[in-house]
Amino acid sequence: MDKNNGSKADTGYWRANLRLLGVLLSIWFIVSFGFGILLVDELNQFSFFGFKLGFWWAQQGSIYVFVALIFAYIHLVQKLDRKFGVSDEDEDPSAEGDA
């Protein structure tokens, strides 16, 4: 493995990546374990399109947010890849060897 962009850029990329993961996984935790489980009784006092709100988060809402989170990640991490010059978008995967 011969990397010319050096380990400095790599660690910068890795730190930024970890920050992004931290933010997205916090949202993941809040909507499922937070809204759907720990706070379900409190949220159930509110009504939401005919649902009790906590119940809706547990059986519907959290799943929609999961989908949104993955696509947000795809978009944001791709931007990060480009910024640090480590994107694989223009690579031809059938060509062997490292860029």
Added chain:
Amino acid sequence: MDAQSLTYLFVALSFGLYIGIAIWSRAGSTNEFYVAGGGVHPIANGMATAADWMSAASFISMAGIIAFMGYDGAVYLMGWTGGYVILALLLAPYLRKFGQFTVPDFIGTRYYSTTARVVAVICLILISFTYVAGQMRGVGIVFSQFLNIPIFWGVIVGMGIVFMYAVLGGMKGITYTQVAQYCVLIFAYLVPAIFISMLITGIPVPQLGLGAQVADGSGLSVLDKLDQTLTELGFAAYTDGAKSTIDVFAITMALMIGTAGLPHVIVRFFTVPKVSDARKSAGYALIFIALLYTTAPAVGAFARLNFVDTVHNTQYTDVASWFKSWENIGLIGWQDKHQDGRIQYHPGAPFEGKPTFAPERRADGSREVTNAPTASDNEVYVDRDIMVLANPEIAALPDWVIALVAAGSLAAALSTAAGLLLVISTSVSHDLMKKTFAKGLTDKQELFYARLAAVTAIGIAGYLGIDPPGFVAQVVAFAFGLAAASLFPAILLGIFDKRMNREGAIVGMLAGLIFSISYIAYFKFVAPETNNADYWLFGVSPEGIGTVGAVINFALAFIVSRLTAPAPAHVMTLVDNIRIPSGVGNAQDH
């Protein structure tokens, strides 16, 4: 045509399609057999992953379980979808960059140890076999109920089909078959759900129908009516749970990280060309999965409402015909405790165990249940698995919908079985033979052993499906706990903790695995009478213990790795390399 001929037709057509794809996509090299040549489009891979993932349990059982658990059913809904967020963000891209064939490959290389590789193979085989037995059983049950074929022959036919495309086509055959199977199963799930949502609420989108008003002039929403009806009968409200918060938390977490640690799911991300494609296909996979998973709670609630409406306080002679047809199969049992000819539906088991029937019928035509009655007022035994299968009949939908549901449940069971059998055979031929005990194998020989292992695994899975030892059904649900406690922490730490080394990973995996298996075995087999919250560790049930196992794994791995020598320099370079997306090659032997 009657329902049965239509079912034969639909099932035969779908099987013909799968076999056609198998012949078209025959694998010629280990690269094609293991990872479909690494050239699958992310959308196709997303569909294949969804079919791979959604098993007989998702298709047949889940809505029924939710129908009877109410709020608590959320553990499955969140647990089996939230895992994809972890997979997409924390595992899939890095494992794709790593670029080999199997999960034990990663663990063996990252932890520079044959022992670690073999431990990972053991975890993988334990997890996958417990899981696959349930699929074969599902195939057998669908055959016997819809086509009147004995379970034995049903399983044999299922084995034959899986043999065709898994052994011939390997991952390449499985991938394209799974794309077709996803289309069949999602169509078969949504059509009856839309019909039933229309019937009950007048709204064709089940996800919205679940929150809408019941179209009976009462002005109540579906969930309010369900809460009201059930509490009147003495049940807990549908939107309240019966499990403790800590148990719901632990089970959901175990299912999430277990999902992310399941080898047959992870390996799907080795089949796409690039790291960015691995991320995308996790996103597409979750969209395709969410389509079914957001529909299931609606199906469950409608089914429960329908069930109570049809059954409770109804004279047996007037009850709908589906009640009688499932009673004939023995999945519904009615014991007329009050001797008034009316069916009474209340909480609690109606009698001890599963129903056994007297040879003679009662005067009104019902089957006499001979089990010892319990003290509860409830007279009805109902197997949860029938809710999805019986739904088209309950809602009086046309015969072709019933045929479609049969074809859909077979697609769900077969696609998952094939994916599981593939990872079992791959780990035997690649990890145990080529990388451990028979290092001189050529590609051709390895491919031969991969096929031989697949045949053997199908044979064992079929045997477990036809003649399941009593414990199989109970253990299937625990595959997730085992994956959560053993493989998931080792993979995650391998990517995110550079200091993690061989000693830490091996100790962690073994401790997590042994702890979880012992806990489950204790409460299921050694002392099942103590299987309740009073005896559970921290109030966590065996279903959720994988979460505790994972914590033990993480903690021990961390401590042991800090007390022993760090990983060698070439492994550090490997970790640096998998952390950046660019520079991926085809999955190959390094």
